[in-house]
Amino acid sequence: DARVTQTPRHKVTEMGQEVTMRCQPILGHNTVFWYRQTMMQGLELLAYFRNRAPLDDSGMPKDRFSAEMPDATLATLKIQPSEPRDSAVYFCASARDGNYGYTFGSGTRLTVV
Amino acid sequence: EDQVTQSPEALRLQEGESSSLNCSYTVSGLRGLFWYRQDPGKGPEFLFTLYSAGEEKEKERLKATLTKKESFLHITAPKPEDSATYLCAVQEGGTSYGKLTFGQGTILTVHP
Numbered sequence: 001d002a003r004v005t006q007t008p009r010h011k012v013t014e015m016g017q018e019v020t021m022r023c024q025p026i027l028g029h030n031t032v033f034w035y036r037q038t039m040m041q042g043l044e045l046l047a048y049f050r051n052r053a054p055l056d057d058s059g060m061p062k063d064r065f066s067a068e069m070p071d072a073t074l075a076t077l078k079i080q081p082s083e084p085r086d087s088a089v090y091f092c093a094s095a096r097d098g099n100y101g102y103t104f105g106s107g108t109r110l111t112v113v
Numbered sequence: 114e115d116q117v118t119q120s121p122e123a124l125r126l127q128e129g130e131s132s133s134l135n136c137s138y139t140v141s142g143l144r145g146l147f148w149y150r151q152d153p154g155k156g157p158e159f160l161f162t163l164y165s166a167g168e169e170k171e172k173e174r175l176k177a178t179l180t181k182k183e184s185f186l187h188i189t190a191p192k193p194e195d196s197a198t199y200l201c202a203v204q205e206g207g208t209s210y211g212k213l214t215f216g217q218g219t220i221l222t223v224h225p
Contacts, residue, residue, distance in 0.1 A: 004156075031211050033211075033212070033213075042215055042216070042217045042218065043157075043200070043202075043215040045212060045213070045214075048211075048212060056212065091156050091157075093156070095211050097211070101147055101149075101159035101162055102159065102211070102213070103159065104149075104156030104157045104158070105156050106154075106155055106156050107155075107156050
């Protein structure tokens with residue numbers, strides 16, 4: 001089965017450090033999404049790309065978060081500087097044409113201490 | 114702004130005890146309503162997409178239905194392996210290119 005691959009699976013970092021999360025979407029999928037999941041807020045959309053172009057990043061704190069797609073096989077989400085409130089599970093998902101059920105990765109569990 | 118509300122927040126069933134999960138939504142022009150299953154420590158797994166009122170889809174013990182204001186996920190004779198969090202999401206029409214708005218989920222526990 002085709003999979004969305006996220007690395008790392010777990011990350012513990014100190015407040016103020018830079019964190020980079022990576023995602024390899026399914027080959028042929030042209031839409032990539034970044035979601036954050038917490039107990040309080042559930043799944044929140046942070047940003048998404050179509051054909052590598054950013055479409056919407058209004059869900060991200062602009063001063064500290066950035067999302068990019070250097071090429072069709074890699075999406076990155078960076079937090080600099082990280083804060084304890086950023087602790088959450090970050091999911092990447094990909095879809096073809098954006099009109100079908102996404103396929104989610106297994107997530108990166110981030111803990112900022 | 115799209116809104117999705119799921120109820121109940123948690124549901125405990127005995128094995129074989131059928132029940133339904135509810136998803137109420139507010140959206141400007143529904144393109145699709147999605148159901149996902151999420152197991153602990155994993156990403157959501159796609160189950161169904163429903164596109165228009167009256168549509169139904171089935172997969173094993175699960176059946177999803179859609180009206181103009183809500184969707185139901187019916188679970189018939191559940192087994193312990195059906196225990197998971199079930200998430201509902203809506204996709205707005207227009208040029209949203211697939212952006213989904215999720216509900217908070219229903220945590221289902223099925224006891225043997």
